[in-house]
Amino acid sequence: MRPEPSPSVPPSLAGLQRALLALVTGREAPGPELRADALVAGDSRASADERIAVYAHMVRTRLAEALASQFPRLAQRLGAEAFGELARAYFADEPSRHPSLRFVGARLPGWLAERWPDAPVVAGLAALEWARADVFDLVDEPTLTLDDVRAQPPERLGDLPLRLVTAHRLVTVARGTATWWSSPDAEPAPDKRAALEARATEMLVVWREGTSVFHRSVDDPERAALALAAQGTSLGLLCDTLSAEQAEADAIAEVHGWLSTWLAAGLLVAATA
Amino acid sequence: MVPGSFPHLGRGLGLRREHYREVIETGPDVGWFEVISENFLGPGGNPRRVLEAVRRDYPVVLHGVSLSIASTDPLDGRYLAELAALARDVEPAWISDHLSWGTAHGINAHELLPVPYTEAALAHVVRRVQAVQERLGRRILLENPSSYLTFRDADMAEHDFLAELARRADCGLLLDINNVFVSAHNQGFDPHVYLAALPGERIGQIHLAGHSEEGGLLIDTHDRHVRLEVWRLYAEAIARFGPRSTMIEWDEAVPAFAELERELERVAHWERVGLEAQRRRHAA
Secondary structure (H helix, E strand, O other), X not given: OOOOOOOOOOHHHHHHHHHHHHHHHOOOOOOHHHOHHHHEOOOOOOOHHHHHHHHHHHHHHHHHHHHHHHOHHHHHHHOHHHHHHXXXXXXXXXXXXXXXXXXXXXXXXXXXXXXXXXOHHHHHHHHHHHHHHHHHHOOOOOEOOHHHHHHOOHHHHHHOEEOEOOOEEEEXXXXXXXXXXXXXXXXXXXXXXXXXXXXXXXXXXXXXXXXXXXXXXXXXXXXXXXXXHHHXXXXXXXXXXXXXXXXXXXXXXXHHHHHHHHHHXXXXXXXXX | OOOOOOOOOOEEEEOOHHHHHHHHHHOOOOOEEEEEHHHHOOOOHHHHHHHHHHHHHOOEXXXXXXXXXXXXXXXXXXXXXXXXXXXHHHOOOOEEEEOOEEEEOOEEEEEEEOOOOOHHHHHXXXXXXXXXXXXXXXXXXXXXXXXXXXXXXXXXXXXXXXXXXXXXXXXXXXXXXXXXXXXXXXXXXXXXXXXHHOOHHHEEEEEEOOOEEEOOEEEOOOOOOOOHHHHHHHHHHHHHHOOOEEEXXXXXXXXXXXXXXXXXXXXXXXXXXXXXXXXXXXXX
């Protein structure tokens, strides 16, 4: 989006803000003109450095706490010290550019995948937690119910639209991620062999029921069906797609099973929505 | 601007996650709630569900932390659009943010960083407040910051900066009494002179909170009861300006809701102290 029109900026004010931001975030090595005592007056209560340090501490603490609140299980699994180190490194590479603290962790899963390639479940756990946070916040929609399906005339059942609600996520993560999410003792050993094995992936669907967020693993056929439903399909098209790969009766039985599960979870948008 | 542009809502509280369920289910006797705008900017889901439930029973005001009104970065159009949409949905009694900045060169420190009190900065902030008010279609309130430093280039007092800002931009003020006390100690100014210099008719809301002491500085921690010196300063403000919508901010080590209700009883007590002082002053 185009920025709001902004009046002309006093250059000295811009320079001062750049200098103070550098001092409180430590993002640039301050030059002589960026010394705290060149900007700020110290006195008997506190020196200029001590006054700047109050803001620097608040910035570090606020960002680290926000990140830990967005990735509570990752923070717990890694421990306070390691997670604190991770937060410092992450924000050095990926400073926040969004007005809301809610989004400071948006790039953490991708950053972990690049920085810690030998521990893919760490990035996986971050991706899962981020998806769960998203789903918690996403919009409410009327959902398709079993009664809606039963009300569909049998001859038009194939036309029943199937579209996943906005408040869902399909995430592909390293195998073992879901297990590590639910059990801290299930952390894979961080050796080469484990890393190679962990390059195998699993897909998780994340959804919300009321105020609770859930996730579960899905197999390849359901993964493909969910991908179709995410874009919007119909019951008939889903059955036709599956029938191309297996006997029609088996396909219908499989779709029936998925439909029951998806309806119970509130994963489908009401046909009239 | 005429007095009373911002309605008098009585005594309120900052709505915090720890109390969502209790507030919605028990409907406590609180005049109004202030919510942090950024926590509800999304289009729906659980945050909006909570806000809508609270809004059904209480007046709500929006208090932002990300307007970055004094930044030299362009105003964030997406943020303002989301804030305007939230205001359309919630119909808050007013919208407020801080006299501060948090972004520079696109990087957000997520902190309320201090403004140099200079004529150039004043002119800059006035233009930005006017632009924001035009975008939102309403006056906003700006809060005096808690501050831990004074810039060497500053050439005016904070209270003069605020008074002139409110006059030129035609905006309101959110007077944080704890911030006045904390900044007065940290910067070495007289809080009574500060209050006397403010345009009372522009003060639409008052904040009260607790602070801590670290080294030689006071820190605005919002993690404990309001201190006696701050209550006394609050009574002085009421004596000077009359009753204002007043709320308790408690953001860290958040206590049980009943404790906040007891803190509101103290607000009522010190408001009475202030009004009695005002009555005596007028009678003298």
